[in-house]
Amino acid sequence: MSGPLLEISRGAFRRNIAAVQRRLSPSELLLVMKDDAYGLGVDWSVAEATAAGVTWFGGYDIPTALRIRALTDQRVYAWATSARSEVATAITADIDLGVGSAAYLDAVIGEAEAAGARVRVHLKIDTGLHRNGFRPEEWQDAVATAMAAQRRGSVVVSGVWSHLAEASDADDDTAQRVFLDAVAHLVEAGGEPEVLHLTASAAAWWRPELRGSLSRVGAFCYGIRSADGPPLEGLRLVARLSAPVEQIDGGVVRVGIGAFHGLPSILRGAQIATPGGLRRIVDIGGTTMTVEPWGGVASGQRVVLFGPGEAGEHDATALAEHVGTVGEEIITRLTPAVRRLVVD
Incomplete structure (x- = not known):
C-alpha cells in the first residue's frame, strides 16, 4: 500500500446514524449529504443510510439531490436556489424543494404548472441568519402565493424551515419564536405542513427544545464535530x-x-x-x-x-x-x- 489513503468505515457510519437517531428522537433525521457527503462519497453512503432506516436525505443543491434520488426512493430535499432548468428536472424526479424568495417561488410554481405536475415545497422563514429566506414582513405574501398554487394543484406546502444563526442561546430562542409565528400563520391560512425543521447539526444535538419534527444533520453523522466543540458522545469519525x-x-x-x-x-x-x-x-x-x-x-x-x-x-x-x-x-x-x- 503506497501513497495517501482515506479509509472510510461503513460500520462506523451505521453506528453514528443509530446514535444520532436515538439522540434526536422523536424528531426525525434528515441526513445532509452536501459536497459529495462531506468528501466521503454519496454513492456508498446512501445505501448504508437507507439500510439504517434513514427516510429523508438532503442534497443541498439539485444535482446532488438527483444523485441521491438515483440511489434511493426515500424523500430527497434540495434547498439551494437553482436555475429553472434544474427545477424542472427536480420536479420530474420528485425532489422536495426549499424555497426562500418570491422569485424562486414563482419559478418553482411556473415549472410545476408547465409540467402539469405537483411539487412539494418547504417555505423558508428568515429567523435572523439572513441566509436566504422570506423576511417576516414578506411571509404573509409568500404564504398567500404558495397556498393559491396549492389550491390550483401545482404545489403542496409540505414544510416550513429555517437556519439558526447559533450566535447565542438567546438569539436562537428569539429565532424559534419567529419560526413558530410563521408556522401559525401558515396554518391559519389553511396550510398543513408535514414537517417543520429549524435545527442543523449543532443545535439539533445540543438544544432539543428547538427541534422540529425533522432535524437536518450531516457532518455529525460522519463523526465530524464542530470547530471548538466538545467530543460528540457516541460518535466517531468514520x-x-x-x-x-x-x-x-x-x-x-x-x-x-x-x-x-x-x-x-x-x-x-x-x-x-x-x-x-x-x-x-x-x-x-x-x-x-x-x-x-x-x-x-x-x-x-x-x-x-x-x-x-x-x-x-x-x-x-x-x-x-x-x-x-x-x-x-x-x-x-x-x-x-x-x-x-x-x-x-
Missing part, C-alpha cells in the same frame, strides 16, 4: 487518513502527502499519530510534509493524520482548528490523488 514515510534525511522525516493532495499549506504544529507516538507537523510542501522524527522510523511506515491510529486518535476538526477552519474543509478539500477505500 474516516482515517494515512500516508507513508517516503524519506529520512539527517533526522528529517518526510511523509508522502502535501498541499497537492489537499492539505492546507499553512498547517503546522498539529499532532499526528506515528508508530513512535504522537508527533507534530513541521511543514507542508507540495507532495510531502515534514514531521518530527521518532525512534525506529523507517521508510514505508505509515502515519495517521486523523482517525484511529497506532498511537491514539486525532480528528479532522483538530487539524482544522490549527488553521482556523472546520473539519469538513480538511476532508472535502482532499484531491483525487488521495485514494479512497470504503471498508466494513
Whole structure:
C-alpha cells in the first residue's frame, strides 16, 4: 500500500446514524449529504443510510439531490436556489424543494404548472441568519402565493424551515419564536405542513427544545464535530487518513502527502499519530510534509493524520482548528490523488 489513503468505515457510519437517531428522537433525521457527503462519497453512503432506516436525505443543491434520488426512493430535499432548468428536472424526479424568495417561488410554481405536475415545497422563514429566506414582513405574501398554487394543484406546502444563526442561546430562542409565528400563520391560512425543521447539526444535538419534527444533520453523522466543540458522545469519525514515510534525511522525516493532495499549506504544529507516538507537523510542501522524527522510523511506515491510529486518535476538526477552519474543509478539500477505500 503506497501513497495517501482515506479509509472510510461503513460500520462506523451505521453506528453514528443509530446514535444520532436515538439522540434526536422523536424528531426525525434528515441526513445532509452536501459536497459529495462531506468528501466521503454519496454513492456508498446512501445505501448504508437507507439500510439504517434513514427516510429523508438532503442534497443541498439539485444535482446532488438527483444523485441521491438515483440511489434511493426515500424523500430527497434540495434547498439551494437553482436555475429553472434544474427545477424542472427536480420536479420530474420528485425532489422536495426549499424555497426562500418570491422569485424562486414563482419559478418553482411556473415549472410545476408547465409540467402539469405537483411539487412539494418547504417555505423558508428568515429567523435572523439572513441566509436566504422570506423576511417576516414578506411571509404573509409568500404564504398567500404558495397556498393559491396549492389550491390550483401545482404545489403542496409540505414544510416550513429555517437556519439558526447559533450566535447565542438567546438569539436562537428569539429565532424559534419567529419560526413558530410563521408556522401559525401558515396554518391559519389553511396550510398543513408535514414537517417543520429549524435545527442543523449543532443545535439539533445540543438544544432539543428547538427541534422540529425533522432535524437536518450531516457532518455529525460522519463523526465530524464542530470547530471548538466538545467530543460528540457516541460518535466517531468514520474516516482515517494515512500516508507513508517516503524519506529520512539527517533526522528529517518526510511523509508522502502535501498541499497537492489537499492539505492546507499553512498547517503546522498539529499532532499526528506515528508508530513512535504522537508527533507534530513541521511543514507542508507540495507532495510531502515534514514531521518530527521518532525512534525506529523507517521508510514505508505509515502515519495517521486523523482517525484511529497506532498511537491514539486525532480528528479532522483538530487539524482544522490549527488553521482556523472546520473539519469538513480538511476532508472535502482532499484531491483525487488521495485514494479512497470504503471498508466494513
